[in-house]
Amino acid sequence: MNDKVISFPILADYNTPIKFMIEKMTNYEVRLSPKMTKNTLEIGSKYSPDYACLPFKYTLGNYIETLENGANVIMQAGGGCRFGYYFELQKQILSDLGYNFEFYSLTESDVNGISSIYKTLKNLNPNIKRVRYLYYLLLTFLMIYYMDKLDMYIRKNVGFEINKGSFDRVKKSMLTKFSKTRGFLDLIKTYYYYRKKFKNIALDKPKNCLKVGIVGELYTSMEPHSSYFIERELANMNVEVTRYTNVTFLLITKRFKEKYYLRKIKKYCKFTMGADAMDNVARAKILIKKGYDGIIHIKPFGCVPEIGAMKVLENLCDDEKIPIMFLTFDTNTSELGIKTRLEAFHDMLLMRRGNEK
Amino acid sequence: MKNNAYLGVDIGSISTKGVIIDDSNNIIACEYIKTQGNPISAVKQLIKSLESKFDSNLYKIVSIGTTGSARKLAGKMLGATTIKNEITAHAIATISIHPDVRTIIEIGGQDSKIILVDKKIVTDYAMNTLCAAGTGAFLTNQAKRLDIDINDFGSIALMSKNPVKLAARCSVFAESDLVHKAQLGYKKEDIVSGLCKSIVNNYLNNVAKGKKILSPVVFQGGVSKNIGVVKAFEDELKTNVIVDDIGHLMGAYGIAIMSKKSVKDNDFSFRISDANFETKVYDCSGCANNCEVIRIYKDMKLMDSWGNKCENGLK
Secondary structure, eight states: OOOOEEEOOOOTTTHHHHHHHHHHHSSSEEOOOOOOOHHHHHHHHHSSOTTSOHHHHHHHHHHHHHHHTTOOEEEEOOOSSTHHHHHHHHHHHHHHTTOOOEEEETTTSOSSHHHHHHHHHHHHOTTOOHHHHHHHHHHHHHHHHHHHHHHHHHHHHGGGBSSTTHHHHHHHHHHHHHHTOOSHHHHHHHHHHHHHHHHTSOBOOOTTOEEEEEEEOHHHHHOGGGGTTHHHHHHHTTEEEEEOOSHHIIIIIHHHHHHHHHHHTTTTOSSOOSTTHHHHHHHHHHHHHTTOSEEEEEEETTOHHHHHHHHHHHHHHHHHTOOEEEEEEOTTOOHHHHHHHHHHHHHHHHHHHTOOO | OOEEEEEEEEEOSSEEEEEEEOTTSOEEEEEEEEOTTOHHHHHHHHHHHHHHHSOTTTEEEEEEEEESTTHHHHHHHHTOSEEOOHHHHHHHHHHHHOTTOOEEEEEOSSOEEEEEEETTEEEEEEEOOSOOTTSHHHHHHHHHHTTOOGGGHHHHHHHOSSOOOOOOSOHHHHHHHHHHHHHHTOOHHHHHHHHHHHHHHHIIIIISTTOOOOSSEEEESGGGGOHHHHHHHHHHHTSOEEOOTTGGGHHHHHHHHHHGGGOOOOOOOGGGGTSOEEEEEEEOOSSTTOOEEEEEEETTEEEEEEOOSSGGGGO
């Protein structure tokens, strides 16, 4: 059986490392889901229950498009909130629609992520050796780690590039290079090469530019389509953006930081609230302490953990006298409404700085 | 030598407002008309009637600002020098009139907002999100249902001694509550007064939730003309609520003030009311995203287009 075609839902630029990993560990073809468009969301929400949150609709849209495109094995990451259960529901919806496919959730078969992914991949490739698996898993982790590190730098500076689009161009070529990684040494070399390239991009950045931190639900924060490219909008207003939610955090740092985060906000939270809600409160606090001008909290409509976080964030920002804006995304949120609110938020931050132009 | 004048236009969902001010922020001319779902003709009509109120021998318009939900479209039509969101415009206008203001409540046709101000600086704001309950459009609809002229709404509400309790969370539930109460035989003024209270409760629960409302409180937007709602706010907040005569023009007034900073030395002519503006919407077929691209034509000549996510849409 060599005709399996593997695919997975899109999450920002993480296609590259995920594709790399699956290709190296199995011998099947990996076909990327078609690019995310308005159509993705339309078919996704058509077959979704109305009360399911936005990530459900986007990923279901991804699945349908990629199945139409010839894929017959789908992988999903699983998650900490009800997204973990969505996998079962999406499987049911898709088979009701008449698609014939295999569906794997990478983190579902075991409590421990690393052995869980191994077990799942073992289903697809029984011959995989533990050593080979660990080697490529670590290589992929490192790739993701490098990507996230550079992304942090990009978010802080992309709003100030002199030639529009320079960051995008370099990033594109970096991802192409990453996808052809031959080993650790090669990856490290590529990383330093591109890091230098990014740092050499000409910037026109004032020392006291506005700084905004984005916290919120993981899918909405990471996938630009689902938040109407909020980071790009902010960058166009010459704002430095920081967001801590990324795959490195979710896979690795989250479990180590939990205690530290809880200590940081012990005045507000005594325990975690599911998914990343508590982490977001702690991060908001860290951002405020770092002197950020404002916080934007984003979530899909009906996201339970983040609704819990909102009230705590409100209290925190009230005590610290830092403005916070809550944005909720759903299938019909008009882009103009988001733009109006962002623009007003930006004006307000400028006014607070006392240098309103 | 003519004096400088500055034009501000606020095109909202329900009404279109225009204000012309002079150097010391005095209003020279103002106009308030209904948008009626057609911003292009509303802007034309507005400009026409502003022209008749404006003494072009004394003043010349040197800058134009647009705000409101159709600010981009109107900005292109008028050749505006400043295009800004209505939240900032309202804040600037109110601060210039009431320098000590702490809370601005604004309820318009489709949206409502709260703006908190401290020492002339906006410190926080919020806007209603996915629901339009508790806005002017809701009141207008209910007035129609009860067969009341919306202008009498407030005075009828004040006659009530025993306001009806109505659900405040959602406009659909409030409406079914209202129908039910009317069928039970409640007096009209009690229902109207109950509606005013439900608007206020909805606002305080959904828009202003968790924010501290400090006085002085300024109430503006179309709904501020409704004395029933003003009274309900005063009862609920237990403080005096200031309503300006020009409360409904504040957005336009604010954007006129803001446009002063972007003066271009061109004499604005009122001719645009004769020009033929047309918009065409088409689905771009450049890629699978099918962006809705809006193109605006002036006398059949393409002026601008927007709505595209990438360069393909500009073809």
